[in-house]
Amino acid sequence: METVVSGIRPTGNLHLGNYFGAVKSFLQMQNEYKCYFFIADWHSLTTRPKPENIIKSAHTILAEYLACGINPEKATIYIQSDVKEVLELYLYLNMNAYLGEMERCTTFKEKARKQPENVNVGLLTYPTLMAADILIHRAAKVPVGKDQEQNMEMARKFARRFNTIYEKDFFPEPQSFSLATKSVKIPGLDGSGKMGKSEGNCIYLMDDTETIRKKVMKAVTDSGPTMPNSEKPEVIQNLFTFLDIVSTKDTYDYFNDKWNDCSIRYGDLKKQIAVDVAAFNTPIRERIREYSSNVDLLNNIAKAGAEKAHESAINTLKEIRHIIGFHA
Numbered sequence: 001m002e003t004v005v006s007g008i009r010p011t012g013n014l015h016l017g018n019y020f021g022a023v024k025s026f027l028q029m030q031n032e033y034k035c036y037f038f039i040a041d042w043h044s045l046t047t048r049p050k051p052e053n054i055i056k057s058a059h060t061i062l063a064e065y066l067a068c069g070i071n072p073e074k075a076t077i078y079i080q081s082d083v084k085e086v087l088e089l090y091l092y093l094n095m096n097a098y099l100g101e102m103e104r105c106t107t108f109k110e111k112a113r114k115q116p117e118n119v120n121v122g123l124l125t126y127p128t129l130m131a132a133d134i135l136i137h138r139a140a141k142v143p144v145g146k147d148q149e150q151n152m153e154m155a156r157k158f159a160r161r162f163n164t165i166y167e168k169d170f171f172p173e174p175q176s177f178s179l180a181t182k183s184v185k186i187p188g189l190d191g192s193g194k195m196g197k198s199e200g201n202c203i204y205l206m207d208d209t210e211t212i213r214k215k216v217m218k219a220v221t222d223s224g225p226t227m228p229n230s231e232k233p234e235v236i237q238n239l240f241t242f243l244d245i246v247s248t249k250d251t252y253d254y255f256n257d258k259w260n261d262c263s264i265r266y267g268d269l270k271k272q273i274a275v276d277v278a279a280f281n282t283p284i285r286e287r288i289r290e291y292s293s294n295v296d297l298l299n300n301i302a303k304a305g306a307e308k309a310h311e312s313a314i315n316t317l318k319e320i321r322h323i324i325g326f327h328a
């Protein structure tokens with residue numbers, strides 16, 4: 001069975017965009033691959049989070065992933081900083097990474113532009129830490145978005161370079177992949193394109209029914225169709241995308257027919273979306289509450305995940321130490 005590694009940023013709560021754009025494919029992957037999902041708390045240090053928030057943020061995201069259905073019996077879910085072997089590989093990879101190539105990375109340049117007051121070396125070596133996260137399990141596949149493609153190129157380059165320097169066919173070149181399911185972009189309901197934290201337009205999995213209702217009822221619309229069977233403008237298509245993900249096909253068809261014969265009432269459409277989003281969220285929200293209130297359980301799950309990840313990591317590392325010339 002092929003190995004898949006994916007990092008999860010411990011930033012805030014999950015929203016519907018995260019669920020339908022990422023988490024849902026994790027749920028499928030855990031049935032088909034040997035999966036390692038890790039919460040990237042070391043990576044988050046590039047922006048200096050407050051000490052009191054480090055464990056809290058990791059626990060929040062852990063509780064939410066578990067509530068969504070990530071199953072620790074199927075996938076190994078762990079907190080990055082619990083598996084110290086990653087750091088040793090990070091050091092080895094840094095010894096074979098060149099300053100020029102790191103400085104040329106667009107992700108580095110972008111991050112340096114975003115926080116000019118703190119252009120730290122951690123930002124520069126983000127791609128070697130990411131490569132270490134992947135290569136420590138000798139992963140074949142990494143599910144990533146387009147924004148991470150250059151970092152994946154770097155990971156492949158570091159893997160190849162290691163193999164060349166030591167004349168060993170040791171690391172597989174990790175491939176980026178997305179599952180065959182159609183990739184969805186969950187829109188914002190404010191007409192601003194995609195749903196995202198920085199856009200401030202998210203419906204969170206934690207949102208209760210009333211909060212959801214308020215957010216959905218505020219969705220931007222237009223003055224309505226004037227010609228039968230006309231193409232939907234973006235803001236209306238956005239509402240139909242929601243229907244598509246949370247409602248039944250019959251409901252979708254009902255409103256689609258109403259659009260086509262120009263009898264649609266946006267108020268009714270929004271009410272339906274609000275009800276169906278709430279029905280989707282409610283069981284997940286309840287499970288998030290249960291997990292979040294049981295810190296011992298979260299600690300136990302994280303510990304068991306770390307043990308499994310450690311086992312895989314130390315096996316890789318022993319071979320690497322031997323190849324480099326150290327006592328394994």
Ligand code: AMP
Nearest residue numbers: 009017018021022145184185186194195
């Ligand atoms: P972020 O919360 O922005 O770090 O996003 C984490 C992952 O969630 C991304 O890499 C995407 O796979 C997914 N994602 C976030 N927002 C959306 C969205 N609006 N539509 C689809 N997928 C999304």
